[in-house]
Amino acid sequence: MVGTDDGAGMNFAFLTDPLSELKPAKDSSVAMMREAARRGHEVWALARPTLAWRDGVVSAQAQRIDPAAQPATGAAKWFCVLDKEMRPLTTFDAVLMRQDPPFDTEYLVATWLLERAQAAGARVHNDPRAIRDHSEKVALTEFAEFAPPTLIARDAATLAGFIDELGEVILKPLDGMGGRGVFHVRHDDPNRNAIVETLTDYGRRSIMAQRYLPAIREGDKRILLIAGEPVPFALARVPQAGEARGNLAAGGTGIARPLTARDREIAVALGPTLWARGLFIVGLDVIGDYLTEINVTSPTCFVEITEQTGFDVAAQVIDALERQCA
Numbered sequence: 001m002v003g004t005d006d007g008a009g010m011n012f013a014f015l016t017d018p019l020s021e022l023k024p025a026k027d028s029s030v031a032m033m034r035e036a037a038r039r040g041h042e043v044w045a046l047a048r049p050t051l052a053w054r055d056g057v058v059s060a061q062a063q064r065i066d067p068a069a070q071p072a073t074g075a076a077k078w079f080c081v082l083d084k085e086m087r088p089l090t091t092f093d094a095v096l097m098r099q100d101p102p103f104d105t106e107y108l109v110a111t112w113l114l115e116r117a118q119a120a121g122a123r124v125h126n127d128p129r130a131i132r133d134h135s136e137k138v139a140l141t142e143f144a145e146f147a148p149p150t151l152i153a154r155d156a157a158t159l160a161g162f163i164d165e166l167g168e169v170i171l172k173p174l175d176g177m178g179g180r181g182v183f184h185v186r187h188d189d190p191n192r193n194a195i196v197e198t199l200t201d202y203g204r205r206s207i208m209a210q211r212y213l214p215a216i217r218e219g220d221k222r223i224l225l226i227a228g229e230p231v232p233f234a235l236a237r238v239p240q241a242g243e244a245r246g247n248l249a250a251g252g253t254g255i256a257r258p259l260t261a262r263d264r265e266i267a268v269a270l271g272p273t274l275w276a277r278g279l280f281i282v283g284l285d286v287i288g289d290y291l292t293e294i295n296v297t298s299p300t301c302f303v304e305i306t307e308q309t310g311f312d313v314a315a316q317v318i319d320a321l322e323r324q325c326a
């Protein structure tokens, strides 16, 4: 059931990648849509290509959907469309920005437009300005006491010095996701200079170099913060044999585990600060005892945590949204 007639239901709009590209069985945004619909709220999907500003009003083509429907035709469809109209973003109780990177110019434009919608009264999560201010890789520098030895640079000699000093490092682009472009490099690797040249485009692009953390073999833990509060279970993404990257997109296996004391220490230290900036859903990546990434664009792993532990992450989000909108 979607929507209510008694006025108690709220209407939530999700700005995501195209609905047809979402994998409903594993997608965190779909999990939130389904939980919202289950509670009788209206669920709307906003089409990014139609987002527009005109005379102070930010609107988008909005489809009201039933995310739990299994239409008889088109077996791949996980939703059915109940309504479709061009709507100002201010007409929703909340707008959830859930688009995946790349954080390119169009992403930036979306945050600018959403910021105008917000100025006109729309409630947008995560806060568009905060998304813009937080590079998922560079934001780590603000919380360096929790990070492993890290260098952000583009100069070949500076990077070479770091690799020699640490002996074994991870090199990664600043705008990647899903493990894309992540290299595990030892100081005596005959390809090390070519890797640095390729990642930095011969010194034109800054990258991150980080101490290689052997604890990655126990997994890259995704710790979710919802309105500043940690989800009590992390999803440890364990790399496949012979693979450096734990990302599920790189074939990693997700195993839910209760937060360790250190995980909780990091979560409690960052949670309130990030939430005060309007970062409603945050995904910290923690390897062993170290923070390695702060994901703010469209953090995932809800479904895997819920399936393995019974702790309903989407419900924690919708609870928090209902409190916000009450």
Ligand SMILES: Nc1ncnc2c1ncn2[C@@H]1O[C@H](COP(=O)(O)OP(=O)(O)O)[C@@H](O)[C@H]1O
Pocket: 148, 170, 172, 176, 177, 178, 179, 180, 182, 210, 211, 212, 213, 214, 216, 220, 237, 239, 244, 245, 246, 247, 285, 287, 292, 293
């Ligand atoms: N310091 C590190 N030590 C060991 N492995 C790392 C380190 N940083 C990243 N990795 C590996 O690379 C993967 C992706 O890194 P991450 O920084 O989270 O970037 P992405 O945005 O691609 O997820 C991790 O899951 C992990 O397997």
Ligand SMILES: [Mg+2]
Pocket: 178, 179, 285, 293
């Ligand atoms: Mg990551």
